[in-house]
Amino acid sequence: xxxxxxxxxxxxxxxxxxxxxxxxxxxxxxxxxxxxxxxxxxxxxxxxxxxxxxxxxxxxxxxxxxxxxxxxxxxxxxxxxxxxxxxxxxxxxxxxxxxxxxxxxxxxxxxxxxxxxxxxxxxxxxxxxxxxxxxxxxxxxxxxxxxxxxxxxxxxxxxxxxxxxxxxxxxxxxxxxxxxxxxxxxxxxxxxxxxxxxxxxxxxxxxxxxxxxxxxxxxxxxxxxxxxxxxxxxxxxxxxxxxxxxxxxxxxxxxxxxxxxxxxxxxxxxxxxxxxxxxxxxxxxxxxxxxxxxxxxxxxxxxxxxxxxxxxxxxxxxxxxxxxxxxxxxxxxxxxxxxxxxxxxxxxxxxxxxxxxxxxxxxxxxxxxxxxxxxxxxxxxxxxxxxxxxxxxxxxxxxxxxxxxxxxxxxxxxxxxxxxxxxxxxxxxxxxxxxxxxxxxxxxxxxxxxxxxxxxxxxxxxxxxxxxxxxxxxxxxxxxxxxxxxxxxxxxxxxxxxxxxxxxxxxxxxxxxxxxxxxxxxxxxxxxxxxxxxxxxxxxxxxxxxxxxxxxxxxxxxxxxxxxxxxxxxxxxxxxxxxxxxxxxxxxxxxxxxxxxxxxxxxx
Numbered sequence: 305x306x307x308x309x310x311x312x313x314x315x316x317x318x319x320x321x322x323x324x325x326x327x328x329x330x331x332x333x334x335x336x337x338x339x340x341x342x343x344x345x346x347x348x349x350x351x352x353x354x355x356x357x358x359x360x361x362x363x364x365x366x367x368x369x370x371x372x373x374x375x376x377x378x379x380x381x382x383x384x385x386x387x388x389x390x391x392x393x394x395x396x397x398x399x400x401x402x403x404x405x406x407x408x409x410x411x412x413x414x415x416x417x418x419x420x421x422x423x424x425x426x427x428x429x430x431x432x433x434x435x436x437x438x439x440x441x442x443x444x445x446x447x448x449x450x451x452x453x454x455x456x457x458x459x460x461x462x463x464x465x466x467x468x469x470x471x472x473x474x475x476x477x478x479x480x481x482x483x484x485x486x487x488x489x490x491x492x493x494x495x496x497x498x499x500x501x502x503x504x505x506x507x508x509x510x511x512x513x514x515x516x517x518x519x520x521x522x523x524x525x526x527x528x529x530x531x532x533x534x535x536x537x538x539x540x541x542x543x544x545x546x547x548x549x550x551x552x553x554x555x556x557x558x559x560x561x562x563x564x565x566x567x568x569x570x571x572x573x574x575x576x577x578x579x580x581x582x583x584x585x586x587x588x589x590x591x592x593x594x595x596x597x598x599x600x601x602x603x604x605x606x607x608x609x610x611x612x613x614x615x616x617x618x619x620x621x622x623x624x625x626x627x628x629x630x631x632x633x634x635x636x637x638x639x640x641x642x643x644x645x646x647x648x649x650x651x652x653x654x655x656x657x658x659x660x661x662x663x664x665x666x667x668x669x670x671x672x673x674x675x676x677x678x679x680x681x682x683x684x685x686x687x688x689x690x691x692x693x694x695x696x697x698x699x700x701x702x703x704x705x706x707x708x709x710x711x712x713x714x715x716x717x718x719x720x721x722x723x724x725x726x727x728x729x730x731x732x733x734x735x736x737x738x739x740x741x742x743x744x745x746x747x748x749x750x751x752x753x754x755x756x757x758x759x760x761x762x763x764x765x766x767x768x769x770x771x772x773x774x775x776x777x778x779x780x781x782x783x784x785x786x787x788x789x790x791x792x793x794x795x796x797x798x799x800x801x802x803x804x805x806x807x808x809x810x811x812x813x814x815x816x817x818x819x820x821x822x823x824x825x826x827x828x829x830x831x832x833x834x835x836x837x838x839x840x841x842x843x844x845x846x847x848x849x850x851x852x853x854x855x856x857x858x859x860x861x862x863x864x865x866x867x868x869x870x871x872x873x874x875x876x877x878x879x880x881x882x883x884x885x886x887x888x889x890x891x892x893x894x895x896x897x898x899x900x901x902x903x904x905x906x907x908x
Contacts, residue, residue: 311640315442318406322399329395329450336388337455339381341462341614346381348470348607350374396451404443408435411642419649420715424673426642429513434642438635445632452621460618463611470608482570486616489562490623497552497627504548511541563620570612649717655734659741660726662691662822662853664712669721671711680719681707682876689869691726691822694846694854696864698897699873705857706747708873709825712855713742725823743816745829751800751808756785757792759811763818771818778844779814780837781807805832813841823853830863838863861898870894 319326353370411434415423426434468476518525518534525534669685681704689695697705710716711723714730723730730738743763751759760772772792776782784807788794800808809829816824824845830838842863845854858864865884872880872887872894880891887894 307640307644310644311636314410314643315407315636315639318410319399319403320406322402322406325395325399325402326450329392329399330454332388332392332395333451333454334388334458336385336392337458338462339385339388341459341466343378343381343385344607344610344614345466346374346377347610350378351606392451396447399450400443400447403446404439407439407442407639411435411439411639414643414645417647418645419647419717420710421648421673421717422645425645427513429515430638431642433512434635434638438638441632441635442639445628448625448628453625456618456621456625459614460622463614463618467608467611467615470611482566482612482616483619485566486563486619487623489558490620493555493558494623494627494630497555497631500548500552504545504552507541507545507548511538511545514538514541563616567613567616570616571609649714649735650731651735652732655737656728656732657734657737659728659733659737659822662689662741662851663724663726664689664823664853664855665722665724665727666708666711667722667724669711669718669723671707671716671719673716675719680876682711685721685878687871687878687881689853689855691853692851693869694856694867696867696870697855697857697873698859698861698864698870698894702875703873704876705873706827707876709744709827709855709857712823712825713739713744740819741821742823742825743819743821744825745809745812745816745827747828747831749809749812749829751796751803751811753796753798755793755795756788756811759796760792760815760818763815764820767818772814774848775814775817778817778841778848779810780833780840780844781810781814784810806834806837809833810837810841817849821852823855824849825855825857827857828859831859835860835862842866861894861901 350370353374411431415431514537518538525531665688666685669682670680671682672680685708697708699705707716711718712725712730714723714733714735717731725733725738725742752762757772760775761767763775764771773782776785784803785791785794796802800811803811809832813826813829830841833841838860839862842856845852846866856864856867861884864870867884869881869883870887871878872891874893879893880887882890888898
């Protein structure tokens with residue numbers, strides 16, 4: 305229960321900045337509803353007055369005066385109701401859109417604070433669905449609550465009370481029969497639809513995931529000519545969702561005919577019973593030649609019909625609000641999961657912002673991705689790297705090489721043990737300061753849409769052209785950049801799809817170098833680069849960045865053979881540390897890899 309309250313509180317906190325619009329929307333909705341409720345009452349008074357004039361003898365002057373009086377009142381009420389509706393709609397729309405904007409920003413900002421552990425809990429397709437579909441659901445419910453959710457109860461209560469005041473003898477009986485006829489079918493329909501929507505929401509994530517997977521892997525799909533297979537898979541999921549929504553829409557579409565049928569029946573009952581009461585309660589005065597009514601009048605019957613219709617209409621609207629709220633509950637829960645999620649990386653209040661050098665040390669480090677997991681991804685890791693050293697890391701797939709370096713940038717926190725940078729535990733550093741001092745070129749680095757220069761300046765937005773050209777020379781980007789007609793102003797498509805894999809990797813290395821880091825981590829980031837270019841990059845790093853600690857993860861031994869030391873990993877443990885020559889003599893895993901790569905020309 306506390307979690308639900310916290311979720312609702314966090315979501316409603318996004319109304320900030322739009323509280324005035326929300327309040328004004330409610331005020332104008334109340335004005336509109338009150339005016340709508342008063343109009344039938346004034347109309348009944350007018351009809352009663354006209355019927356009295358017609359039955360008691362025409363007094364033209366008095367009738368004109370009453371017509372003008374009641375007409376002016378009705379005109380004022382109609383104008384007030386119209387203005388209330390217009391302004392309510394305007395402020396409600398502004399508040400709803402602003403609320404959705406704030407909510408999306410809150411989700412996005414919270415996501416940027418997540419560690420890799422947090423991000424692992426949510427798939428990218430699910431986060432996209434929460435940002436779009438779920439927020440739209442909540443926005444729609446918010447608008448309905450601030451508009452119809454305020455309007456319908458006012459109209460229901462006012463109309464219900466007025467009906468009883470006008471016809472205390474039979475109105476309660478009619479309403480007691482009619483209201484259940486509306487409420488019971490609506491409740492059944494809502495219950496059925498709610499269960500179906502819970503299933504359909506999960507399908508949204510699955511469809512988004514399939515779309516994202518196909519867009520990212522479109523080259524593989526086309527390479528294997530599997531377009532038809534993927535289309536068939538998507539069509540099945542899409543058809544499943546279409547069937548689910550069709551059932552829901554059919555059930556919802558049945559609501560209006562039910563309400564209208566009940567409304568017409570109730571009008572017939574009111575007309576029949578009201579007319580009977582009017583006739584039976586009237587007396588003829590033979591002396592004055594007039595008919596008098598003791599209980600119900602014609603205007604009362606007219607307003608009773610209107611109020612009864614308003615009662616039924618407000619009930620229908622309330623049932624629809626309930627339906628939308630129930631439909632929004634899964635969205636509220638899903639958005640709340642993101643907002644409530646606490647980043648696993650905790651920042652020290654007295655965080656250190658100065659990293660003095662690139663010394664790195666692992667002390668008795670153990671790490672597992674899930675605390676409930678049986679096995680550690682890293683176990684008993686101990687080593688020290690001196691500032692300015694070049695360290696190679698090699699090992700088979702799944703040996704946790706990337707996991708190891710992710711702890712240095714504090715993308716994950718150790719399960720036990722310490723990781724030190726500059727002789728200080730990484731947990732004691734300010735995260736921004738730490739990550740600004742460590743440049744990481746990941747296995748799957750991304751270029752963003754924009755020019756080459758704009759992409760490079762992600763490393764340092766204040767970088768000069770001289771600095772940009774320098775890092776491009778080190779990363780061996782200059783030769784292919786010069787081939788582009790517009791050079792550094794060459795446009796990069798989203799994800800860098802209009803440059804080769806090797807060019808993309810070299811640009812990412814240049815971007816990382818532009819940060820002027822104390823530690824540079826290259827995580828298999830020259831895998832798409834030819835051996836000659838790879839050698840030039842390593843030579844440039846050694847010559848131009850002597851004081852920067854360089855950690856190179858590679859599959860090819862010749863990418864790390866000239867490193868000061870090489871770390872050999874297997875099954876999450878360090879099984880050897882030494883120079884290329886030392887490991888060739890002492891480490892069986894290194895020897896095996898070297899022998900295999902030598903046979904295929906991968907090592908010298």
